[in-house]
Amino acid sequence: MSSMNGNRxxxxxxxxxxxxxxxxxxxIANAMARTISAMSxxxxxxxxxxxxxxxxxxxxxxxxFANRFTIPVHYGSYEELxxxxxxxxxxxxxxxxxxxxHAILCMRNGKNVLVEKSFTANREQADAVLGVxxxxxxxxxEAIWTRYMPSRTIIDDLLLSNVIGDxxxxxxxxxxxxxxxxRMVDPNLAGGALLDVGIYPLNFIDMVLGPQxxxxxxxxxxxFETGVDAQSSxxxxxxxxxxxxxxxxxxxxxxxxxxVWGSNGYMICxxxxxxxxxxxxxxxxxxxxxxxxxxxxxxxxxxxxxxxxAILDGETQCPEMTHEDTLRLVSLEDNIRDIWGMTYPxxx
Numbered sequence: 001m002s003s004m005n006g007n008r009x010x011x012x013x014x015x016x017x018x019x020x021x022x023x024x025x026x027x028i029a030n031a032m033a034r035t036i037s038a039m040s041x042x043x044x045x046x047x048x049x050x051x052x053x054x055x056x057x058x059x060x061x062x063x064x065f066a067n068r069f070t071i072p073v074h075y076g077s078y079e080e081l082x083x084x085x086x087x088x089x090x091x092x093x094x095x096x097x098x099x100x101x102h103a104i105l106c107m108r109n110g111k112n113v114l115v116e117k118s119f120t121a122n123r124e125q126a127d128a129v130l131g132v133x134x135x136x137x138x139x140x141x142e143a144i145w146t147r148y149m150p151s152r153t154i155i156d157d158l159l160l161s162n163v164i165g166d167x168x169x170x171x172x173x174x175x176x177x178x179x180x181x182x183r184m185v186d187p188n189l190a191g192g193a194l195l196d197v198g199i200y201p202l203n204f205i206d207m208v209l210g211p212q213x214x215x216x217x218x219x220x221x222x223x224f225e226t227g228v229d230a231q232s233s234x235x236x237x238x239x240x241x242x243x244x245x246x247x248x249x250x251x252x253x254x255x256x257x258x259x260v261w262g263s264n265g266y267m268i269c270x271x272x273x274x275x276x277x278x279x280x281x282x283x284x285x286x287x288x289x290x291x292x293x294x295x296x297x298x299x300x301x302x303x304x305x306x307x308x309x310a311i312l313d314g315e316t317q318c319p320e321m322t323h324e325d326t327l328r329l330v331s332l333e334d335n336i337r338d339i340w341g342m343t344y345p346x347x348x
Contacts, residue, residue: 023102033071091113113139121344167242170245184228264283
């Protein structure tokens with residue numbers, strides 16, 4: 001990783017936490033505000049991060065948000081937030097199609113960024129964002145919380161212990177009824193199931209199997225009248241013989257399981273969007289072990305702490321979700337949409 005020299009000592013000399021601002025005031029921004037507020041009251045994090053500001057294009061909405069979470073500063077424009085010299089890290093919480101624009105705005109004003117998934121709407125945008133990150137030497141990382149959670153390390157350790165033998169196949173699914181969320185069916189906002197819901201099964205498979213070369217990719221989807229995907233199924237074949245199957249939907253609720261098949265058994269990870277338990281089965285489908293997941297504040301604290309520590313260490317990316325990881329996943333999303341023949345209006 002490349003780094004910004006001297007950041008650690010500067011923060012330590014001043015004895016201050018990493019000052020965070022939230023760009024956007026929607027549902028995920030509310031979840032992040034609750035998280036950082038909880039971190040400020042937790043002895044593990046209270047000296048690490050502090051919530052400083054929020055911005056919305058609607059100043060009244062920003063003021064209400066700031067009042068709700070006792071945030072010192074609010075802005076009625078994103079430009080004002082980006083120019084605030086007291087901000088160290090900006091969490092980008094706008095719709096997918098705006099992530100690139102807003103991340104670049106912040107970095108060009110000297111701000112590190114934590115960009116909500118999906119990182120961008122396509123690979124072209126991702127390349128532009130990471131190009132600015134490289135030229136500025138600032139932290140730029142994708143906020144897909146499952147990459148940062150303790151459950152990921154627990155799964156890795158279990159597989160390394162050969163508890164189910166040699167891994168052969170990974171399946172993962174996630175579905176929520178989300179048709180009532182306007183932005184989710186809007187192609188101008190990069191709506192559809194893939195970028196919001198489907199990214200979790202794809203990430204689960206990628207985390208278990210690691211970066212591998214695909215030999216073939218098949219996918220099919222059904223679509224809303226607006227042209228965005230409602231649900232889909234994707235099969236990934238890898239050159240080493242592994243296979244992954246990812247399914248997602250915004251029409252109905254799924255069991256949200258991630259299952260790892262092995263030569264001596266299989267592992268079921270319950271709720272891949274926020275794993276709450278792992279069950280290991282031996283040959284004969286006998287449950288041999290259950291593994292609990294540590295209690296969390298909200299689950300988002302791990303990505304915030306990782307980003308803050310990366311800034312303190314002068315790093316430009318987080319080890320849990322490197323730039324290479326982000327580019328691999330956003331390219332996969334592009335390839336899947338290419339199979340469907342689906343584009344967003346702003347791409348035309």
